[in-house]
């Protein structure tokens with residue numbers, strides 16, 4: 001009895017569902033090129049098997065469970081609707097398939113979602129895909145597709161998500177797609193080779209657009225003013241193109257939900273013939289959700305307005321490097337309390353770094369290099385607990401590197417080269433995460449031995465081109481992980497100690513242009529990673545140690561302009577060096593062309 005009722009109810013449910021779906025599945029109202037007579041799950045299966053057949057052998061084994069004998073709804077990557085009437089999703093993201101994107105897929109007319117991203121699909125995007133009229137999402141990102149973006153995609157009127165990023169597509173952006181697919185919310189054509197203009201009326205048609213990504217193409221012309229009609233736009237990324245014109249002040253002021261505004265590496269100019277940034281920044285203050293602003297690499301002229309702090313509480317990164325921004329850094333910038341990245345490098349900034357900069361408590365990257373900043377490094381920087389990279393190189397900063405920086409336990413890179421710094425606090429030796437320390441080309445006269453206590457430094461220590469006077473500190477030998485040590489062009493004197501072999505990770509050591517004397521320790525040949533050893537322009541003497549030839553990794557050896565004597569060893573790596581490694585040592589001899597031949601012992605005996 002119960003069973004009978006069930007049987008009666010089931011078909012009713014089915015009919016009900018069919019009624020719901022029928023108009024969508026079987027309507028012939030859609031203005032379509034291909035009139036499939038009653039496309040069914042069998043049509044879908046045939047299409048998928050035909051798609052599989054076009055793939056390489058490897059790919060076919062990835063799709064091994066796509067068998068004529070199995071149910072298509074059980075194929076890997078295939079999702080059917082509840083009734084198993086049609087295939088509604090094909091999801092093969094990063095599945096390793098390789099072959100053409102075959103037009104057979106166009107027979108899957110029930111598809112809502114087609115995701116073949118991050119594979120090795122080759123060939124053209126088949127225009128036939130325009131028959132997938134129910135598609136909401138088309139994702140072909142990260143393949144090797146070339147040729148034009150077919151106009152026929154403009155037939156996908158329900159499309160919300162369109163991602164063609166990272167292929168080899170050429171031609172222009174078809175305006176028909178952006179004008180007809182009015183449901184589009186996500187559009188990504190980045191990292192292709194598209195040229196021409198961004199279709200100017202884009203904004204008049206795509207009122208639902210939230211994400212527009214067109215970066216790394218060859219697009220030119222202006223950013224369409226119509227974008228100001230995309231009032232819910234959140235991401236606008238057009239970096240690395242050839243777009244020109246004044247910064248889109250009007251447009252951004254009408255995009256209150258904008259989160260990412262990425263315009264770097266185009267040909268935009270600021271107002272008043274590239275001299276005035278104020279109107280643009282004022283307009284940006286209407287974008288109260290702004291998280292990132294990138295305007296780098298355009299030679300933009302103007303000053304940073306003092307109202308920069310009105311860019312909003314969500315602002316996390318500012319990239320303004322490689323421009324022609326002049327004047328001083330406005331102290332109000334420290335009110336942007338959520339900043340994690342501030343990059344103002346390679347501009348024409350002058351004046352002092354604001355004393356209050358330490359209030360930017362969330363900063364991780366502070367990059368102000370290659371400007372004309374003067375004065376001291378503000379001690380308050382030592383309060384920026386999360387700081388990871390501090391780059392103040394190529395400015396005119398003076399005084400001592402403040403001890404407060406020693407509080408920066410996460411600091412990995414400290415770049416202070418090419419300034420007028422006269423000292424460095426021993427506290428810097430407490431920055432236990434430091435991997436790169438560059439204080440070269442300054443006016444340091446001494447170096448606290450604590451700096452060599454950075455025993456976990458991973459990458460390099462560069463103190464070259466200073467006025468450092470003193471012996472090489474023995475602590476140096478405890479730097480077991482540093483790869484490059486450059487102490488060249490200073491006034492280091494005394495000898496090179498054998499314990500230097502403790503710098504076991506060293507691949508580059510440069511002690512040239514100092515006043516070092518005594519013998520070169522043969523133990524250096526035990527440095528298994530050493531590729532380059534330059535001790536030229538010192539006063540080293542004695543015989544060239546045979547042990548050095550044991551360093552199998554050594555590619556460059558420079559012992560020039562010292563006072564070594566005796567024969568150049570002939571063993572190991574020494575066979576590979578030319579006279580250029582031994583210039584200006586009048587008392588050496590050897591069998592290398594260009595070096596005086598040693599007098600044979602036999603002759604002495606005769």
Ligand SMILES: *[C@@H]1O[C@H](CO)[C@@H](O)[C@H](O)[C@H]1NC(C)=O
Nearest residue numbers: 036037043046047050104107
């Ligand atoms: C695709 O559909 C067309 C029209 O229904 C049909 O002629 C063709 O055989 C189908 N191809 C495949 C591979 O399913």
Ligand SMILES: *[C@@H]1O[C@H](CO)[C@@H](O)[C@H](O)[C@H]1NC(C)=O
Nearest residue numbers: 069070071072073074075084
């Ligand atoms: C699909 O696969 C599942 C488990 O792999 C199996 O139980 C089921 O019978 C299959 N369905 C069809 C219709 O083949």
Ligand SMILES: *[C@@H]1O[C@H](CO)[C@@H](O)[C@H](O)[C@H]1NC(C)=O
Nearest residue numbers: 151152154155176177179180
């Ligand atoms: C786009 O839609 C317009 C009508 O709004 C129509 O005239 C045009 O043919 C469509 N273009 C394409 C390529 O579908």
Ligand SMILES: *[C@@H]1O[C@H](CO)[C@@H](O)[C@H](O)[C@H]1NC(C)=O
Nearest residue numbers: 203204205225226227228229
């Ligand atoms: C916004 O859209 C309307 C209607 O399509 C259009 O008239 C207007 O010019 C557009 N605004 C801009 C700035 O293009």
Ligand SMILES: *[C@@H]1O[C@H](CO)[C@@H](O)[C@H](O)[C@H]1NC(C)=O
Nearest residue numbers: 250252253254255283285286
């Ligand atoms: C920008 O915001 C100000 C108020 O902060 C408002 O007066 C102005 O109309 C806004 N601009 C636009 C274009 O919406």
Ligand SMILES: *[C@@H]1O[C@H](CO)[C@@H](O)[C@H](O)[C@H]1NC(C)=O
Nearest residue numbers: 417438440460461462484486
């Ligand atoms: C300092 O040395 C490091 C490591 O060898 C190097 O990468 C860097 O460019 C040097 N700095 C300057 C200013 O030459």
Ligand SMILES: *[C@@H]1O[C@H](CO)[C@@H](O)[C@H](O)[C@H]1NC(C)=O
Nearest residue numbers: 464488489510512513532534
């Ligand atoms: C070592 O430093 C000197 C001066 O600083 C420089 O001229 C030379 O090229 C450097 N040697 C190597 C191998 O980099």
Ligand SMILES: *[C@@H]1O[C@H](CO)[C@@H](O)[C@H](O)[C@H]1NC(C)=O
Nearest residue numbers: 552553571572573574575576
């Ligand atoms: C000398 O250099 C060559 C290549 O530059 C290298 O293959 C060879 O192993 C080196 N000689 C020795 C003794 O390591």
Ligand SMILES: *[C@@H]1O[C@H](CO)[C@@H](O)[C@H](O)[C@H]1NC(C)=O
Nearest residue numbers: 536557558559560580581583
């Ligand atoms: C060693 O340094 C001298 C002086 O700078 C230079 O002329 C010579 O070419 C260098 N030798 C090698 C092998 O780099």
